[in-house]
Amino acid sequence: MKLITNIHQLLVTGEFLKPLAGKEMHELPYIENAFLAIEDGLIYEFGKMEDLHPLAVAEVIDATGQIVLPLWCDSHTHLVYAADREDEFVDRIKGLTYQEIAQKGGGILNSAKRLREMDIDTLYEDAAKRLESLIAMGTGAIEIKSGYGLTVSSERKMLEVIARLKENFDIPIKATLLAAHAIPELYKDRREDYIKLIVEEMIPAFAKANLCDFIDVFCESGYFTVAEMETILTEGKKHGLQPKVHVNQFNSIGGIAKAVEHKAVSVDHLEELTEADIIALQNGTTIPVALPGCSFFLGIPYTLARKLIDAGLPLAIATDYNPGSSPSGNMNFIVSQACVNLRLTPQEAIAAATINGAFAMGIATETGSITKQKKANIMITQPLNSFNAIPYRFGNPQIDKIMINGEFI
Ligand SMILES: N=CN[C@@H](CCC(=O)O)C(=O)O
Ligand SMILES: [Zn+2]
Numbered sequence: 001m002k003l004i005t006n007i008h009q010l011l012v013t014g015e016f017l018k019p020l021a022g023k024e025m026h027e028l029p030y031i032e033n034a035f036l037a038i039e040d041g042l043i044y045e046f047g048k049m050e051d052l053h054p055l056a057v058a059e060v061i062d063a064t065g066q067i068v069l070p071l072w073c074d075s076h077t078h079l080v081y082a083a084d085r086e087d088e089f090v091d092r093i094k095g096l097t098y099q100e101i102a103q104k105g106g107g108i109l110n111s112a113k114r115l116r117e118m119d120i121d122t123l124y125e126d127a128a129k130r131l132e133s134l135i136a137m138g139t140g141a142i143e144i145k146s147g148y149g150l151t152v153s154s155e156r157k158m159l160e161v162i163a164r165l166k167e168n169f170d171i172p173i174k175a176t177l178l179a180a181h182a183i184p185e186l187y188k189d190r191r192e193d194y195i196k197l198i199v200e201e202m203i204p205a206f207a208k209a210n211l212c213d214f215i216d217v218f219c220e221s222g223y224f225t226v227a228e229m230e231t232i233l234t235e236g237k238k239h240g241l242q243p244k245v246h247v248n249q250f251n252s253i254g255g256i257a258k259a260v261e262h263k264a265v266s267v268d269h270l271e272e273l274t275e276a277d278i279i280a281l282q283n284g285t286t287i288p289v290a291l292p293g294c295s296f297f298l299g300i301p302y303t304l305a306r307k308l309i310d311a312g313l314p315l316a317i318a319t320d321y322n323p324g325s326s327p328s329g330n331m332n333f334i335v336s337q338a339c340v341n342l343r344l345t346p347q348e349a350i351a352a353a354t355i356n357g358a359f360a361m362g363i364a365t366e367t368g369s370i371t372k373q374k375k376a377n378i379m380i381t382q383p384l385n386s387f388n389a390i391p392y393r394f395g396n397p398q399i400d401k402i403m404i405n406g407e408f409i
Pocket of ligand 1: 078107108218249296323324
């Protein structure tokens with residue numbers, strides 16, 4: 001057994017049967033001057049130092065002045081991709097919009113072209129390198145989408161890369177089929193045939209091969225309509241894939257209400273939000289996910305996260321790591337951004353990046369909090385005055401140690 005003692009603040013402690021919502025997010029449970037015992041890769045016990053009783057301990061780690069919290073749960077990424085798109089970044093600096101770049105063949109179609117040309121081993125090696133660097137920055141669970149293939153074989157290739165990551169990495173990884181990310185060039189005048197391809201070929205085959213856990217659609221003007229989203233989600237659910245969807249990035253077109261009706265696990269982006277969208281969320285169990293890295297990088301509005309939490313809703317935050325709209329997977333920066341640009345308190349931001357992120361990818365029974373029998377996937381910060389310093393000291397490396405399944409890496 002490993003025992004961490006004298007922990008200045010131990011965050012996200014207790015049992016969580018549903019995501020923290022509304023005021024609960026700011027009331028994030030934590031223990032001051034705490035201990036944490038770990039056995040067989042799992043959290044064995046925790047509590048106040050004064051309640052520590054004799055345990056059969058093999059290794060003691062003194063964490064005086066340090067903060068211990070669950071590793072970040074990044075519930076929305078596009079980690080598998082073939083190439084960066086920094087030319088588009090420069091085009092945007094010069095004044096083109098994300099949508100204008102997409103219309104002239106850049107954007108998702110550009111990534112799809114590059115991915116189709118890349119062999120699976122290189123694609124895997126690049127993704128594995130990215131994932132290693134994210135883990136070193138405190139990410140301990142991740143969702144990864146397909147969506148840069150847009151053909152049966154290339155979507156499969158992406159999902160197979162994710163399956164290999166699942167095999168070779170010790171952290172929870174969830175795969176999402178996002179074949180409905182953009183209409184491929186070949187189908188631009190017969191989009192219904194592409195929807196048919198997704199529904200009749202991709203979903204049944206990939207679900208049968210156990211290559212994906214969730215189904216996603218980019219529901220947005222110029223991409224997929226609400227009706228098309230519904231067709232795809234309905235078929236996905238028939239094959240056991242729960243929806244997690246891209247909605248309201250640039251326009252509110254009614255996707256949120258329909259996703260809630262389809263019992264989506266999460267609706268992600270929400271840079272544009274109407275009162276009707278908020279009411280729809282209040283009437284369901286779908287978790288809203290904000291992606292502040294995308295707002296930062298594209299210069300689009302930030303999700304009105306304050307409004308969502310003040311309406312009593314839960315919120316998760318994620319990186320949206322991808323080469324087009326958010327080329328960073330650093331959750332520490334996202335947590336700082338959530339405070340600065342979404343106006344979340346540090347407690348709310350930490351809740352959104354840990355336990356709520358775990359709920360947003362359906363893995364909250366195994367990770368995302370300091371709970372007995374959950375995975376010992378934790379970080380120990382450098383000495384800090386309080387957890388407020390975690391988002392406050394933005395961009396500064398402040399993790400001392402990372403533990404995955406009870407082992408320091
Ligand atoms: N908006 C849709 N998909 C990604 C961006 C994809 C890309 O530009 O490559 C996102 O979540 O932001
Ligand atoms: Zn995305």
